[in-house]
Amino acid sequence: MSTTASPSDLADVPAYRPGLRSLATLVAAEARMVARDTAGLVVPIALPMLFLVMNGLGSSTEPLPDAGGMSAFDIYVLPLILVIGVATIGVINMPSFLAYYRKSGVLRRLGVTPASPVMILLAQLIVSVIQTALGVGLAVGVAVLGFDANLPSRPGLAIGVFALAAAAMYAVGMLVAAIAPTANAAVAIGLGTFFLLGAVGGMFGPTTNLPDGVAQVGELLPFGAAVGALGTTWLGRTPEPTHLLALAGAVVICGLLSARLFRWE
Amino acid sequence: MTAVHAHDLHKRYGDRTAVDGVSLTVAEGEVLGILGRNGAGKTTTVEMIAGLRRPDSGTVEILGLDPWRDRRRVRQLLGVQLQESELHAALTVAELVRLYRTFYARPADTAELIEAVGLTGHRDVRFERLSGGQQQRLSIALALIGRPRVVILDELTTGLDPEARRHIWAIVERLRDDGVTVLLVSHLMEEVERLCDQVALLDGGRVVAQDSPAGLVETAGLGQRVRFRVGDGGAPALARAALDDLPEVGEVQVRRDQVTVTGAGDLLGAVSTALVRAGVVATETRLEHATLDDAFLALTGHTLSTDRTDHDLHGADR
Structure with a gap:
């Protein structure tokens, strides 16, 4: 029964590492998971649309003075909607998938294959970026076609700032995933974090309505900083350094913390 | 390897x-x-x-x-x-x-x-x-x-x-x-x-x-068991005399007309041959193997599962 094998048999065992083909398959798998999670799709698409329509019907599209032809809707509402879109995906949805994968043993199962569990994180991130791009594209499309919105005069700058804002939101999301024991807990913590950051960052009205101290802190947190920095790019101006530093700081601090705290099982 | x-x-x-x-x-x-x-x-x-x-x-x-x-x-x-x-x-x-x-x-x-x-x-x-x-x-x-x-x-x-x-x-x-x-x-x-x-x-x-499953049963000292009945009178004593010195046989127990022989190897074959030679007529002859269950109990001192059913208990009793 027992077969003998010379050590040379093992020499032809490749130290094979799954590569791009694996990652592509994993991205497709993650995309299916996201697409089949109908409830999870509602928030990142419906919430920005809701804000878009409510604000679009209420706010003026008259050009503001000294704003290069941009209206209040362009400068305040559109950036807000883009940030809501990326924050719901990064802070609420992505962590809930990762917490579910850890809780249910999916990460552990991948840990005994040649694939690294890091690959699944990367695949989730790629899918989230694609999802964000689609959601943002849809929101901007509706805003331009339905509400006569204007696009930023320096689109490259706007995209760069948005990418930084997205990185900050994903870093916050990774931190949520790192500390949440279950998928349900991740959704709860993610929603709480999202609404807290949103409330002090101008999601429910101008930050001028908030107490001074709260508004100042809110402006330095990822949501407020992202809305502020993105709004400036609509004017064609370079965002305030404090906003950019606040976003970069969130990426670094939350990124390091989550790397420290993340548990695979 | x-x-x-x-x-x-x-x-x-x-x-x-x-x-x-x-x-x-x-x-x-x-x-x-x-x-x-x-x-x-x-x-x-x-x-x-x-x-x-x-x-x-x-x-x-x-x-x-x-x-x-x-x-x-x-x-x-x-x-x-x-x-x-x-x-x-x-x-x-x-x-x-x-x-x-x-x-x-x-x-x-x-x-x-x-x-x-x-x-x-x-x-x-x-x-x-x-x-x-x-x-x-x-x-x-x-x-x-x-x-x-x-x-x-x-x-x-x-x-x-x-x-x-x-x-x-x-x-x-x-x-x-x-x-x-x-x-x-x-x-x-x-x-x-x-x-x-x-x-x-x-x-x-x-x-x-x-060990192998059979080896474990043996290690535990639980070999095979042959049970049979013989007629009353001198038959049980005759059976004991015929079996006691066989190399396959470990122990012979007699209770009234029922004889239980424990041992190893081709126990059943050895017992049958010896009985025929001694002119003892055995009825209801049964060969019983100890199971891994029995071995586990013998080697660890407790039964395998904590929630044993009646069926398991009966099985372990064989």
Whole structure:
């Protein structure tokens, strides 16, 4: 029964590492998971649309003075909607998938294959970026076609700032995933974090309505900083350094913390 | 060649010792069963062997490779089915098999593998909609997808109905026929007796005994038993005289007309021949083998499962 094998048999065992083909398959798998999670799709698409329509019907599209032809809707509402879109995906949805994968043993199962569990994180991130791009594209499309919105005069700058804002939101999301024991807990913590950051960052009205101290802190947190920095790019101006530093700081601090705290099982 | 070699593994969780000096050796092509009660340290042991959990001390070699240092090679050679580990819930059988295929250098064919575990009719069903037995079979399929030389299966039939269980046993039997080395964790006697060449009994984080199922029964001093009845009068004494000196016979007990002979080897043949020679007529002759269950009880001092049914108790009493 027992077969003998010379050590040379093992020499032809490749130290094979799954590569791009694996990652592509994993991205497709993650995309299916996201697409089949109908409830999870509602928030990142419906919430920005809701804000878009409510604000679009209420706010003026008259050009503001000294704003290069941009209206209040362009400068305040559109950036807000883009940030809501990326924050719901990064802070609420992505962590809930990762917490579910850890809780249910999916990460552990991948840990005994040649694939690294890091690959699944990367695949989730790629899918989230694609999802964000689609959601943002849809929101901007509706805003331009339905509400006569204007696009930023320096689109490259706007995209760069948005990418930084997205990185900050994903870093916050990774931190949520790192500390949440279950998928349900991740959704709860993610929603709480999202609404807290949103409330002090101008999601429910101008930050001028908030107490001074709260508004100042809110402006330095990822949501407020992202809305502020993105709004400036609509004017064609370079965002305030404090906003950019606040976003970069969130990426670094939350990124390091989550790397420290993340548990695979 | 040695397929799996674990040497003096120790693992503590806080102040609880889960594994306390376990050493195991599995020859290539062999099926080793790790048998023990809940909490005996079975899962911790195989998780250390699989390279999922670092031992506090001790070493592991899979086909001569260290699962931590040579992780990439070992992952190509070792297939693992984990206890209670879920897969992507919303993906179908075929999607999961195709996904896991991409991780390996020389994967098995998707359709063939799905056929081998009997899931062809369910290939487009999502993982979350499969029955427990079907999920388990898919889990085994994924453990086999890289054409591994060594497979670890942890509690592979726990919670399944008898039919699903037999289906999965047939898969393991095919692996054995293909010369794949299998490490099988179980707390089911029947499973281990049927599938394993070697059995390691784990109790309190230690290996109490390792041998073939029959060898364990022998080690435990529980050989075979022949029972028969003879006529009244001088027949019992005649029978005792005829049997006492046979090399196969260990002990002869007589209670009225009932004789019980314990021993080893071809006990039944030896007893029958001797009785015929002595002119003793035996009726209702029965040969009884001690089971692995009996051996476990004898070697560890307690029965295998804590929630034994009447049926099991009766079985252990044989």
